[in-house]
Structure formats: C-alpha cells, structure tokens
Amino acid sequence: xxxxxxxxxxxxxxxxxxxxxxxxxxxxxxxxxxxxxxxxxxxxxxxxxxxxxxxxxxxxxxxxxxxxxxxxxxxxxxxxxxxxxxxxxxxxxxxxxxxxxxxxxxxxxxxxxxxxxxxxxxxxxxxxxx
Amino acid sequence: xxxxxxxxxxxxxxxxxxxxxxxxxxxxxxxxxxxxxxxxxxxxxxxxxxxxxxxxxxxxxxxxxxxxxxxxxxxxxxxxxxxxxxxxxxxxxxxxxxxxxxxxxxxxxxxxxxxxxxxxxxxxxxxxxx
DNA sequence: GCACAAGTTTACGTTGACGTAAACGTAATT
DNA sequence: AATTACGTTTACGTCAACGTAAACTTGTGC
Numbered sequence: 001x002x003x004x005x006x007x008x009x010x011x012x013x014x015x016x017x018x019x020x021x022x023x024x025x026x027x028x029x030x031x032x033x034x035x036x037x038x039x040x041x042x043x044x045x046x047x048x049x050x051x052x053x054x055x056x057x058x059x060x061x062x063x064x065x066x067x068x069x070x071x072x073x074x075x076x077x078x079x080x081x082x083x084x085x086x087x088x089x090x091x092x093x094x095x096x097x098x099x100x101x102x103x104x105x106x107x108x109x110x111x112x113x114x115x116x117x118x119x120x121x122x123x124x125x126x127x128x129x130x
Numbered sequence: 131x132x133x134x135x136x137x138x139x140x141x142x143x144x145x146x147x148x149x150x151x152x153x154x155x156x157x158x159x160x161x162x163x164x165x166x167x168x169x170x171x172x173x174x175x176x177x178x179x180x181x182x183x184x185x186x187x188x189x190x191x192x193x194x195x196x197x198x199x200x201x202x203x204x205x206x207x208x209x210x211x212x213x214x215x216x217x218x219x220x221x222x223x224x225x226x227x228x229x230x231x232x233x234x235x236x237x238x239x240x241x242x243x244x245x246x247x248x249x250x251x252x253x254x255x256x257x258x259x260x
Numbered sequence: 261g262c263a264c265a266a267g268t269t270t271a272c273g274t275t276g277a278c279g280t281a282a283a284c285g286t287a288a289t290t
Numbered sequence: 291a292a293t294t295a296c297g298t299t300t301a302c303g304t305c306a307a308c309g310t311a312a313a314c315t316t317g318t319g320c
Contacts, residue, residue: 027232048147052240055233055236055237056237057190058190058229058230058233059189059190059230059233059234059237060187060188060189060190060191061190061248069241072244073244077248077251078255079255080252080255080256080259083248083251083252083255084252086146086246086248087245087249087252090241090244090245093243093244094241094242096237097234097237097238097241098187098226099188100189100234101231101234101238103185103188103189104189104227104230104231104234106185107185107186107189107227108224108228108231110182110203111199111220111223111224111227114202114203114220114226115217115220115221115224118207118213118216118220119217121207121213122210122213122214122217125208125209125210125213126210129210130134
C-alpha cells in the first residue's frame with residue numbers, strides 16, 4: 001500500500017514546488033491538509049489534486065480553472081438536475097481542450113515545417129563548403 | 131490577392147483583442163507596424179505574427195515564448211553554425227509541445243472517465259424515479 | 261540546555277499582461 | 291465651426307501567482 005500521508009516537504013520535493021506554493025494553494029482552497037497546529041499533513045487526495053493543478057498549469061489553465069475541474073471530480077451530485085449541469089460542464093471543458101489540441105497540432109506542424117526548411121538550408125550550406 | 135494592409139481596428143476586430151493589446155505587443159517588439167505619425171499600418175506579416183501570438187496564448191505560452199518562436203521562423207540564419215543552433219531550438223520547442231500533448235491527452239481521459247461516471251449516476255438516479 | 265533545522269504566520273514585493281483614464285491630434289460629418 | 295469618431299502618448303492601476311523577508315514556534319542531536 002502506498003503511503004498516504006505527506007509532509008509539506010515531501011510534496012514540495014516530489015513535485016518540485018516551494019512550500020510557499022503549497023501554502024498558497026491551501027489559502028486558495030485547492031489543498032486541504034490536516035492541521036496539527038504546527039504542521040500540515042497532506043493526504044493522498046491532496047497529492048492527487050496537486051498533480052492535477054500542476055498538469056493544468058502546464059496546459060495554461062489558471063488555478064481557478066483547475067479548481068473548477070477538481071470540484072467537478074470531487075462533486076457529490078445527488079439529484080438528476082445537479083448531475084445534468086455537471087455533465088454539461090464536463091463536456092464544455094472537454095470541448096475547450098479539444099480546441100486546444102487542434103491549436104497544438106497546428107503549432108507542431110509549423111515547427112516541423114520550419115525544422116525541415118532549416119535542415120534543407122543546412123545541407124545546402126554544407127554543400128557550398130565542398 | 132488578399133489584403134495586406136490593416137489598420138489597428140481591422141486587426142483588433144478580426145482577432146477580438148483591444149487596440150491597447152496591439153500597442154502593447156508592438157512595445158514588446160512582437161509587432162512592427164509602419165508608423166505614419168498618426169496611425170499604424172500593419173502588414174500581413176504582422177497579422178500572421180498576431181495569429182501565432184494568440185495561438186501561443188491559448189496554449190499557455192508567454193509572450194516571450196511566442197516571441198522566441200516567431201524569431202525562429204523569421205530567422206535569416208546564414209552560416210551552418212547558426213542553422214545548427216536554430217534547429218536545436220526548434221526541436222526543443224517541439225519536444226516541449228509533445229510533452230504538453232501528453233498532458234492534454236491525460237486530462238481528456240480523466241474528463242471522459244468522469245463524464246461516463248456521471249452519466250451512469252444519472253441513469254441510476256433516473257431509474258429510482260421509476 | 262542550546263544550537264539549529266524545519267515548520268509557522270504576516271505582510272509587503274514582483275512580474276506579466278494588459279485595463280483604464282487623462283489629455284491631446286486628425287479627419288470626416290453635420 | 292463644432293461635434294463625433296478614431297487615433298495617439300503617458301502613466302498609473304490591477305490581478306494572478308507566487309517570491310521574499312521578518313519574526314516566531316517546535317521537535318531533534320549533541
């Protein structure tokens with residue numbers, strides 16, 4: 001069974017963030033470590049949330065956006081109405097990411113093209129050196 | 131032949147940004163419109179750069195990062211040494227984007243999974259209503 | 261028992277990416 | 291000639307996401 005309690009340093013080291021960042025995320029309501037008056041103890045749920053937050057950041061999401069996604073995951077929707085709006089939100093977010101995926105594809109194509117051009121220019125340039 | 135001169139309002143409207151934003155990008159060296167003392171005239175090259183910048187933003191790139199990419203594209207590398215370092219930069223950026231692509235895939239999987247769960251909960255919930 | 265390493269809170273500072281307001285020029289319309 | 295619409299510069303304001311410094315508490319080794 002994998003460990004399910006972490007100190008602030010454990011997480012800071014594992015995810016290469018500062019302790020300040022972890023406290024900041026807590027202040028923002030993104031993490032909820034248990035407080036023993038002089039230290040924080042993070043659960044594996046906190047660890048998972050942190051992983052999601054940082055992944056979100058790498059994709060350019062704001063903390064608020066990641067927060068919204070996490071709350072969707074953690075949601076305990078009971079009635080059908082709540083479930084419907086929740087599903088709608090999930091679909092909207094997915095659609096946004098799919099759009100982003102297209103942008104990413106385009107930028108990768110551009111980069112592939114330019115790499116090719118520079119490679120061609122390079123062989124050309126080397127040829128001149130006989 | 132498509133138009134190749136644009137006013138600040140043309141571009142602002144087309145890309146749904148404010149004129150302030152366009153002036154800010156100019157100040158940062160990202161756009162270089164011709165100045166006729168009382169107005170800016172943007173070329174189609176400026177328009178292309180703006181498109182790249184905004185695409186970069188949607189992917190979470192900073193203006194500096196987009197700037198770097200644009201300079202790579204516009205680069206007039208002559209000797210083999212310049213070409214080599216340029217190719218290296220392009221490859222590095224590509225690799226970063228490929229990593230981002232993986233993150234995006236993971237987040238999409240998570241969202242698909244949660245959508246499925248909520249859909250299951252919804253049919254469950256509806257069943258109870260007989 | 262005392263240094264010291266690692267934790268804590270409080271609070272001001274910083275950077276990026278613009279927003280916003282003031283104060284003004286220019287060109288077209290009325 | 292005056293209003294209106296759009297442009298300009300200068301400069302301070304703002305918000306997110308932390309950085310950083312100060313001042314303090316709490317186990318831990320020697």
